[in-house]
Each structure stands twice: as C-alpha cells, then as structure tokens.
Amino acid sequence: MKRVNISTKNMGQFAGKWVAIDPVKDTIIAAANTLKEIEPFITRSANDSRPSGTTPAAFKVPYKDEGPYVLVFK
Amino acid sequence: MKKLSPTVFLYQKDAKGNSFPIIPITLELSGKKDFWALIDSGATVSIFKAEVAETLGISIENGKEIWLGGVGGHIKGYLHQVKIEAAGEKFVCPVVFSREYFVSFNLLGRQEFFKRFKIVFEEEKNRLRLE
Numbered sequence: 001m002k003r004v005n006i007s008t009k010n011m012g013q014f015a016g017k018w019v020a021i022d023p024v025k026d027t028i029i030a031a032a033n034t035l036k037e038i039e040p041f042i043t044r045s046a047n048d049s050r051p052s053g054t055t056p057a058a059f060k061v062p063y064k065d066e067g068p069y070v071l072v073f074k
Numbered sequence: 075m076k077k078l079s080p081t082v083f084l085y086q087k088d089a090k091g092n093s094f095p096i097i098p099i100t101l102e103l104s105g106k107k108d109f110w111a112l113i114d115s116g117a118t119v120s121i122f123k124a125e126v127a128e129t130l131g132i133s134i135e136n137g138k139e140i141w142l143g144g145v146g147g148h149i150k151g152y153l154h155q156v157k158i159e160a161a162g163e164k165f166v167c168p169v170v171f172s173r174e175y176f177v178s179f180n181l182l183g184r185q186e187f188f189k190r191f192k193i194v195f196e197e198e199k200n201r202l203r204l205e
Contacts (some may be wrong), residue, residue, distance in 0.1 A: 012089035019124075021110065023098055035125040044106040052100035052159045053083075057108035060094075060123065062178040064089045071181060072116035073142040 001037035003030050014061045022056045029056055081161045085200040086110070094179070095202040100159040103130045109180060113193060113204065115200065117183030118142075120169045121151065125164060126180060127171040130156075134171045149174035161204040163190050 006028045008021060020030040020041035030038045035058060042058045085093035094184060095113045102104050121142065127134045137152030151172030158167045167186045194203040
C-alpha cells in the first residue's frame with residue numbers, strides 16, 4: 001500500500017489498482033493492489049454521522065484494456 | 075469524482091478518458107465503509123465485487139444463490155440485503171456479490187436503488203443528479 005496525494009485527473013496511472021479517494025479534496029490518498037490494504041482509509045465506526053460523499057471511498061480503477069462496457073444483468 | 079452538491083456528481087474519467095456516472099456510497103454492517111459505484115440502468119439488481127463483501131465481513135455464500143444473465147453469458151452470485159447510504163438517503167438494498175464478476179466497477183442496479191431517486195444523466199455536462 002502506498003500513501004499518495006494525487007489529483008483524480010491522474011487516475012490513469014493507477015489502472016488495475018484499488019485507490020482511496022478523498023471526495024472533498026478530489027485527490028487519491030492511497031493506492032494498493034488489494035482492497036484490504038486500503039481498508040483503513042475507507043472504514044468508519046457505525047456512530048460516525050458524516051454523510052456519504054464527505055469521507056474517503058474506495059474505487060477499483062479499470063484496467064487500460066478494460067471496456068467499452070455493456071453492463072446488462074437480468 | 076468531484077461532487078458538486080449533495081445530489082450532483084461529476085462523471086469520473088478512466089485511464090482512457092472515458093467518462094462514467096459514478097457516485098460515492100456508504101455500506102454499513104457493523105461499521106461503515108465507503109465505496110464508489112456506477113449507476114447502471116441495464117442492471118436489474120446491484121452487483122458488487124467479492125472483495126467488497128469480504129471487507130464488510132459478509133460471507134458471500136450465505137446469501138441466496140442467483141444466476142445473472144448478461145451479454146457475455148451467465149455468472150453466479152449470492153444475494154444479500156445491505157444497508158446503503160447515498161445522497162442523504164438511507165435504505166436496505168438487495169446486492170449480489172459474485173466471485174465471477176470481474177468488471178472493475180461496482181454496479182448500482184434498478185432494484186430498490188432506482189425507486190429511491192429521480193436519476194438524471196446530464197451527458198453534455200458530464201454529470202449526474204439524484205433527486
């Protein structure tokens with residue numbers, strides 16, 4: 001796991017990685033090969049009343065050769 | 075990823091510059107964990123990656139077995155009821171976790187999630203509104 005401070009405009013350099021994104025600063029704050037490694041950045045207690053979208057959240061950056069998508073499931 | 079207001083979200087670009095309607099959500103079990111997920115009207119039900127269930131402490135195979143059909147064939151998953159918070163709304167949503175789902179995006183499908191919001195895709199402005 002690597003702590004970083006990089007704008008989401010540069011998301012491409014993390015293709016295939018799990019990243020934690022601070023939605024307030026619009027920056028990537030951590031990157032790793034697995035979700036488990038960035039879990040501490042996206043975990044809060046049940047009593048934390050901050051709304052979603054105000055705290056860091058996990059995102060799997062698509063691989064460069066992934067897509068275009070037809071994401072239909074029934 | 076930048077959020078404009080509690081219910082307006084800018085599309086996110088991937089490594090190739092393609093834009094996607096992705097929003098931040100909170101999933102709650104014993105604690106809260108935050109993820110980004112893509113809003114997908116083509117998905118009947120929400121589908122999340124297996125790693126998400128594991129980090130929430132959910133035993134995937136304890137859910138109801140379900141087969142999902144898509145353009146490329148069928149995948150097996152397990153249906154769970156998960157507490158979700160999105161754009162200020164809290165509700166329980168059916169979510170399928172699958173070890174056979176390899177797309178990078180977690181998907182927010184129509185069941186329950188689409189009943190909670192009026193969803194407006196503003197493609198020209200590259201943004202999404204939840205009302």
